Amino acid sequence: MKETIKILLVDDEERFIDGLQNVLDHYDYSCARALTGGEARKILKKEDFDIALLDVGLPDMSGCDLAEFITTSCPNTSAIMLTGLNTVETAVQAMKQGAYDFLAKPINHEHLIKVIDKAVEHNKLRRELRVSEARFQVLAEAGWEGIAVVEQNLLVEANSQFFQIFGYDKEELIDKPFPESVIVGESLQEIGAEGAADSGYGGECTGLRKNGSRFPVEVRHRSMDYLGRPARIWVLRDISERVLAEQEKLTLQDKLARANRLEALGLMAGSVAHDLNNILTAVVSYPEILLKQMQEKDPFYEEIKKIQEAGKRAAAVVTDLVSVARGKKTKPPPLDLNEQIITYLESIEHDERLSEYPGIKVDTRLQANLQSCFCSPQRAHKILLNLVGNALEAIGHDGIIRISTENTRFANPVMRDQSMRVGNYVKMSIADNGEGIGPDDLEHIFDPFYSTKKIGRSGTGLGLAIVWNSVMESDGWIEPFSDMSGTRFDVYLPSSGTEPAVKPVDQREQDNGGGETILLVDDEVEQNETMQKMLSSIGYKTFCATTSEQALGFLRSCRVDLVILDMIMEDDLDGCQLYQKMLDINPDQRALVVSGFSESQQVADAGALGLTTVLEKPVTLPVLSRAIRQTLEEE
Template sequence: ILKAIVFTSFLLLISFFILYFTFGEIIAKLVSAEKFASKAKAEWERTFDAVPDMISILDDQHRIVRANKAMVDSLGISFQDIIHSKYYKIVHGSDEPPSFCPHVKLLQDHQSHTVERFDERTRRYLTVTAFPLEDSEGNFFGAVNVARDITEQKIAEQQRIATEDKLQKAEKMEAIGLLAGGVAHDLNNILSGVVSYPEVLLMQLSSDDKLYEPIKAIQESGERAAAVVADLLTVARGVATVKEIHSPNIIIEEYLRSTEFKNLQSLHPEVTIESQLADDLWNINCSAVHIQKVVMNLITNAVEAIDNNGSVLVSTRNQELSPFTIAASSLDVGEYVIMTIKDTGAGIAKHDLEHIFEPFYTKKIMDRSGTGLGLAVVWNTMKDHDAFIQVTSDDSGSTFTLYFPPCRDEAVGQKSSADISELKGSGTILVVDDEQQQRDIASKMLTLLGYSVETVASGEEAIAYCKKSSVDLVLLDMLMEPGINGLETYQQIINITPSQKAVIASGFSESSSVFAAKALGVGSFIKKPYGLEQIGNAVKKELNG
């Protein structure tokens, strides 16, 4: 019996040790597994919270089961307030899911859905994707919502598209401009006789002479034609413009007091034209003549766009543009002087909007009055001033918004016309031009101003003359065929007389050759057809300088 008891006890002891080590190993594994699971959960949570996208896990009632740190930070509320809340209530502030909600669509077909939207609350562009969650048996039990901020990419894409559109338009306008510039050069030479000869004749006639009025009419017709040619040169993007500091408000006010504006009002008495000009408006660095032409063209277009009663509002303001404001344009972030011309007309058709700045488009296609160059002049003038123009239009009217770089310097004062006695001088002037008519006009005007004048028909003749005789000033045409041009002529003249004074007169514009001649010592540049005051001022300034 004793042996049996001892043996049984021994077996029990062995069994105990077996059970102890077996269960101990199981318990150890369970403890290890729990630690591993806890560690894995912590790592998952760190990863979940490290993702910059806003992630939330939703149940089939749109309740938020889980949200990562990016989601919490974006909403600006505590994690506790987010959990178990309805997604659409805390994200969209609505009592039901919005129509674009991808989670609604996912609940219907258990498929992934993505939408792209602009969030008004955060002022950011987002892509929101809802992914279905399934258990190991493929049963749907919830969804993961991922909202990704794509604002930077969106802005970059909009700016790329805007830049491409701008480049295409610039290339097209450049090609048209080259053609317009060539035509303008020839027309200016022809118009010189129509504009300049009458001015000389009128100075020799009394106002009661029977020929005075007919000659005055010829001169005015020539000046109107010259204004159209000036528009062509502006379209050519090469017109010579002297820029000074001006107040846009004063430029606008001067036009609103002008004869052109009064004529416009008399033709359209049913249209009210108002202005709202900011008192603290910054100045701009500009050619006042060209900016006033922009104002005139835009106001004229606005008035003519109104069939019956209506109004045009001209306004100015200062504004600082943010990245969101300029997203769909090629503007830079920063400060701008903004000028707006808004009308209550019928609006511009969408298919016309992208063409309105092309020369002659408004005349031929849209059947508007004028030369068809008005908006082309506006577009090119803005480009020449490193400015930007934006157009919006619908059936309630059109708005042209002009953005100018501001200038904090003080504006220049107004200039008065010179009396002929102030233009007179003395000295010998050599006129160099390949066209006989141009030589005659310059000779008569300069003689009238008291100068002794010699004329030659080419650059080669000018060089030969300067080798044997000295002159006080050379009035030099830039484009002369078939010989050497004005730049080459001046280069050889200063080899003979290093300090030779000169003024360039051309029917085109300030080209690279003109700038090169100025760098060598040429003083002023005047554009044909010129008047007595223009040539008198240029010559006297150079001789006195």
């Protein structure tokens, strides 16, 4: 008959205990419960348990103190700590005081059962060791520990695990001075090797293997009788893996903190992007309508143009903030990276920036027959804009920027976190001969808002974070290298192996309409009015709807050539859901999306419905008109 395992649940949250007990009852464990440390101690004094699941933060005492009480007073009970992410260090300390293991909340039930089973087996071994004869107590092959018997500072006996830990044969250490033969001298005082009390002592120190390598060791030792003679028993454990695990946990904590910062940034960005971009639509679009009716020599032409450019820059800041904050992504289309580089270097934007640094030359070495890569034109543009811009500022006066491309393959990635997959990549390198980036700064250059520049003068601290995000969204990798001779960024983008690449929306002069009918659907009247004036000025006939019900009712009564949808609506339907209902009315209905903010998944859902064009507000008239013409002319 299978023995019933008894478990004591100690947590001040009754709902948590209820849920945990339901799981354990399912696996036929016998459970008792306590809401405070004091209540748990009373139960433990009256009844034996195999396992105690302890919350670190109890209302009347620390879970660590309770774990120490169990270790000293309940030898048949193993304590397993339950901890939140912000108390991992406390739980690790509790393990040093005798706790068997710790689990982070929320609890993975399958992992919990495995840990309990291991703890029960551990209890069984401890009981067997306690009832064994004295000689077998000393020499038992107890898990990972090495056990040694020392008389008059000489090693007289040890188990095989002890010799394996230090890499010696038995004959090489027996009757040799101990512990100085295997413990680094300066750490002997840390473990109480000199003049330790008979009650026992322990701690962590540095072990020394036969081959000269050093490693962390956990040591406990105490006086006891061995074969009728006084001796000191040493128990040593190689804790290299545990120390490494603790370091990895700290690294994960840092990453989690960064992820939490980005999540908070994402919530903020998503909440304001839609409304702010709607506001900026008027700032960008109305000046464009006015400029179409003016000549360059007219009064206030330049001032109105500056208003429009300021609106575009404000929209770009919103886009960058959302780009950094977004955690989701869709698969980008294939891109001719060489063509994208040439297009950027020939752009007015780059020429204006380069004119500020007349002593700097940009040299390109682009591989012929370069494979296309998976990256959107917008992401590639942001990568080039920020990396080239940083290189210009790093050089300052006279110097050279080199941009090169090549096809490459990674068979054994050695990048940080092994994040780069094995496969074919298109590599773009952007190098400068500026002053370089210091080692301390290099570790943080991709963090949002981290900048060595003066905020408001030459940077916001978002540039390289935008580059990182753009590369990661393309399933690529970026690696920085820097020293006193300059800085180089190697960008790896997944190769598609196919050509030609998809071209971005053409931003040439607008394509005029020929009287085609367009239904504008936006929950803000001002947005519809602005869009209506823009499209009417280039020959389209427009109708407006501010709710899903109005839009569907209009389409039931008459047909239009195109529908322009907002993705986020005030009523119960978003842009994708509304378009699905429009297709029920007219399966051939053409549409495109112009939205202030769209989640990546919404964009993917739109593509699945055939909404291949999704533009972000504020949108300029040339871009909008070209997108309309492309949508109307699609087969």
